[in-house]
Amino acid sequence: MDLNALADFHLVATHGGFGRASRASHRSKATLSRRIAELEEQLGVRLIERGVRGLELTEAGQSLLSRTEGPMHEVADAVAAAREGAARPRGRLRVAAPLLFSQLALGRLCAEFRARYPEVEVEVVAEDRVVDLVEERFDLAIRPNPHADTALVGRCFAQDRLVAAAAPSIPMPTSDGGTVPVPAAVMNHRQGETWVIDGGRLTIEPVPVLRLSSLLMLRDAVIAGAGVALLPQSIIWHQLARGELVQWGRVDGKEVELWVLHTSRRLASPKVSAFVEFICARYADGPLVLAG
Missing domain, CATH: 3.40.190.290 (D-Maltodextrin-Binding Protein; domain 2)
Structure with missing residues (x-):
């Protein structure tokens, strides 16, 4: 699949039409239309319906958008870091974590992490259910005694x-x-x-x-x-x-055991790597002690 064509599809889908996407990207509507038509031909499905009331995503288009949005953001982060010549942590970092650990520790930890990496915006969702990192667009999950999962990689950072x-x-x-x-x-x-x-x-x-x-x-x-x-x-x-x-x-x-996990199907972006190293170092010197 042509990643440039996929990026153009995301551009048109998120802007809700060829005209707005054209103005935002300073590229012609004809070029964008052609690239998406080529992508549809490669996939063998219609992604966009072009009706009198404007653009609408087909069911296949909605599925493609939701499943590739997270990975496309990671690719964009990696490309931006490579262009700058340094892997600097930046962008939004979404973390899913258990309620107790979030209430007693993550507020301070995230403040410390943000002070160290001011270009990262941290979002924590605190709940005890097991989230799907890919489907729900999380970068990281903190889990106690996680089950083996070939789709996830990570490190144990604390024991209790x-x-x-x-x-x-x-x-x-x-x-x-x-x-x-x-x-x-x-x-x-x-x-x-x-x-x-x-x-x-x-x-x-x-x-x-x-x-x-x-x-x-x-x-x-x-x-x-x-x-x-x-x-x-x-x-x-x-x-x-x-x-x-x-x-x-x-x-x-x-x-x-408390583990910090991320998906093995996603590029380990600088912000993810930085948070993993940060939280492992934070609890390296002693037992897990939570305030409250």
């Missing part, structure tokens, strides 16, 4: 552990080798599990007294004495240090 913790007023049980039932605050989606503490020193059967949808709600509930909870170490360091919570132990099999 889930621990059992409770207020000092809740007595830590002792074990005679069996499973000990304990009142617990749990996440909504957790059902019928047991927590093996420190390699079997203690096995807890959490008896739910509260079911909550947020780890921060869970933390606040156990500080108030609701029971024991399974919490990331990263969000309770300060509460442990102040004596508001007591750590009963690490829960076996509950390690968490």
